[in-house]
Each structure stands twice: as structure tokens, then as C-alpha cells.
Amino acid sequence: MLRDKAVRKREGFKGQRLIVLPKKIIMDFLVKDPITKHIYITDIGYYPKAMFHYAERPNGISQHIIIYCSEGFGWVEINKKRIIVSPSQFVTIPANTSHRYGADEKAPWSIYWAHFKGENAKTIAELIIKNSENYKPQLAYSEDRIKLFDDIYYNLEQGYSDDTLRYVNMIFYHFLSSVIYEDKFNREKKDGSTGIVDDAIKQMQNNIQKTITLHEMAASAKLSVTHFSTLFKKQTGHSPIEYFNHLKIQTACQYLSFTKHTIKELALNVGVEDQYYFSRMFSRLMGISPSEYRRRSKNS
Missing domain, CATH: 1.10.10.60 (Homeodomain-like)
Structure with a gap:
């Protein structure tokens, strides 16, 4: 736990990437389109060596959250149950669930993360948790999985055309399936x-x-x-x-x-x-x- 709450921060890390989709895009397209309404991203980002990273939401948020730690250490507390997060670990935080999380003070984590919603979002989040233990599955490192994330981010940077929104959220479905069915996704198998x-x-x-x-x-x-x-x-x-x-x-x-x-x-x-x-x-x-x-x- 960090000693000085004054230095804690939600974002603003050197080299960070962050996209928050406009509410209008979400309401006018994502929640209505026959393809995207099932699963869609609302926020996505990458925080490298996120010193003093900290977030606290006593009542949770309306989106489900996924956090993949690629290096360093951090911790997540879900419903007052603390989880230590190490490299190659993936945490799922269900929507509307009390939580807080932060980077380790000396060896801060680098994390890929996303917030998502949709008609199937709750079922997907529950399936990820069911296939893991205490919200935290161990994932083998996979460049292919990271490439999926990078492809999503790159295309969202280009704007919010209908085709782009469908494309990135179809990729995101694949990203989530790679988490749930790790053994089937990893080509080295x-x-x-x-x-x-x-x-x-x-x-x-x-x-x-x-x-x-x-x-x-x-x-x-x-x-x-x-x-x-x-x-x-x-x-x-x-x-x-x-x-x-x-x-x-x-x-x-x-x-x-x-x-x-x-x-x-x-x-x-x-x-x-x-x-x-x-x-x-x-x-x-x-x-x-x-x-x-x-x-x-x-x-x-």
C-alpha cells in the first residue's frame, strides 16, 4: 500500500495510452448495433511502469473491468478481498462491485486494461471468473494476444466509423475468448x-x-x-x-x-x-x- 495518498493517481503515466469512447458514440451506435450491442469497449489503455497508480470505487462502476499485468506487481481488492497481482496474471472485476487497486510501490506494474459492457458482458465476465480462481487467472505470455490489443487500440485511434467500431469489438470478443480458452488460443500448443x-x-x-x-x-x-x-x-x-x-x-x-x-x-x-x-x-x-x-x- 502506498504511504502517501497525495501522490496516488488514476492516470498520467509516461508512455501511457488511453482512449475513452464518447458517450454519444456508445448511446447512438454501440448499444443499438446488432453486432456491437452484445460486447463493446467503453475505455481501453496501457499504463507502463505505472508508479503510484491507484483507483478506488466503493460502489463499483457500470462496466466490467479487465486488467492484464505484463510486468511488475500490483494489487486488487474486490469486495474487500485482496489479490496480489504478478506478471502474466489477469484480473476481472465485475460491474457494480466494490473495488480498489494499485501498483506496487517499488516494482510498479505495467498493465493492459479495458472496460466493457453489452448484453453478453455479464455472462462473459462470469465465465472468465468461473474458469479462474479468485478472479485471477494465470495466462501464458502471448505476443498474439498483445497484438489483438494493439490492433484494437490502433483502429480506435483512427476514429469511430461504424465499420471501425464493429471491427474492434469483434476483435475484442476474440481477445476475451483467448482469456477464457487459453489452451485453445495459444498456437504453441x-x-x-x-x-x-x-x-x-x-x-x-x-x-x-x-x-x-x-x-x-x-x-x-x-x-x-x-x-x-x-x-x-x-x-x-x-x-x-x-x-x-x-x-x-x-x-x-x-x-x-x-x-x-x-x-x-x-x-x-x-x-x-x-x-x-x-x-x-x-x-x-x-x-x-x-x-x-x-x-x-x-x-x-
Whole structure:
């Protein structure tokens, strides 16, 4: 949580991209057109390294919100339930739901985000949440998915012709389907690499309390260390060990927020025998010590 509320800001980040569709365009076309009325974007943007990013809406908003974190860290609180957001994670906030969110103070997130409405919007949002856990699915990094976002943004920059509005919202439907049906969208599945990486991630998740070496991961995948590491980084954007450490720290954040475990106990629970090494790793990734994180979590 940020210490100084005065520096918090909703937008205004170097390199940001932001489009808010005019209300007249929404009411005169998007809600009436047979194609766009089912799903349509009202706002869309990209905030890189969004230091001090913060938004709070006690009563929610009328649109559903999606946030995809490409790097850095942040947090989202939905109905007073806090979620720590790490790279390659996707959060869905249902419409009319109390929420707030913000970037990590030391390692602020870079996020792609959109607000959307439509006759099918609630069903789509519920399906995304159903297929995830606690509003937050883990997505494999995909350049194809980011290209869909970029295509939407580029075309909206050209104006709001009827054809443009239909085109971008049909793409947005595809973008949402890529989130719901990740395994079908990722083209790397054809050569088996996606299944290999997914299995490795499951192995990590099921063994958070243990130490797994890179050689052991590669052996489980029946690949050489080099081949396995290359496939893993291509899909996730991170090395296997770095990714495993992210998952460990994510779990540690939950322990710090919801248990009274000592730092030593907590370190053992995420497979790190040396509590001082754990504290250093936590501080490097989160930008603050475990003790300070627990204090801020309680204060928030």
C-alpha cells in the first residue's frame, strides 16, 4: 500500500495510452448495433511502469473491468478481498462491485486494461471468473494476444466509423475468448510446448513448499535443460527458476496477509530453508521486507 495518498493517481503515466469512447458514440451506435450491442469497449489503455497508480470505487462502476499485468506487481481488492497481482496474471472485476487497486510501490506494474459492457458482458465476465480462481487467472505470455490489443487500440485511434467500431469489438470478443480458452488460443500448443510449460507450472504450484532444481524440471519434461528453459521463457517471458520464485513470493504474500506465521515458518512453507535468503528474495521482488509488507497489509 502506498504511504502517501497525495501522490496516488488514476492516470498520467509516461508512455501511457488511453482512449475513452464518447458517450454519444456508445448511446447512438454501440448499444443499438446488432453486432456491437452484445460486447463493446467503453475505455481501453496501457499504463507502463505505472508508479503510484491507484483507483478506488466503493460502489463499483457500470462496466466490467479487465486488467492484464505484463510486468511488475500490483494489487486488487474486490469486495474487500485482496489479490496480489504478478506478471502474466489477469484480473476481472465485475460491474457494480466494490473495488480498489494499485501498483506496487517499488516494482510498479505495467498493465493492459479495458472496460466493457453489452448484453453478453455479464455472462462473459462470469465465465472468465468461473474458469479462474479468485478472479485471477494465470495466462501464458502471448505476443498474439498483445497484438489483438494493439490492433484494437490502433483502429480506435483512427476514429469511430461504424465499420471501425464493429471491427474492434469483434476483435475484442476474440481477445476475451483467448482469456477464457487459453489452451485453445495459444498456437504453441500445436507443437506441444504449451502443454510442457503448463505441466511445469503445475509442478511448481503443487510443490511450492519444496525446492525444485532446473535439472529436475527439465527431466520431468523429458527435455534438455537448454531446450526446456528456452521453451519456458518464450511462453512466459521468465526463466523457470524466476517464475517459480514469483509463485513462492505470491504464496508468501498470502501467508503474510492471512496468517501469523513467523518469517522463518513462512520461509519453510515456501521451500526456503534460510529465512535471511528468503527475506532478501522477497525484498528484491516486492521492493519491501516481509515484515513491512505484513504491516502495510494489516494497516490497509
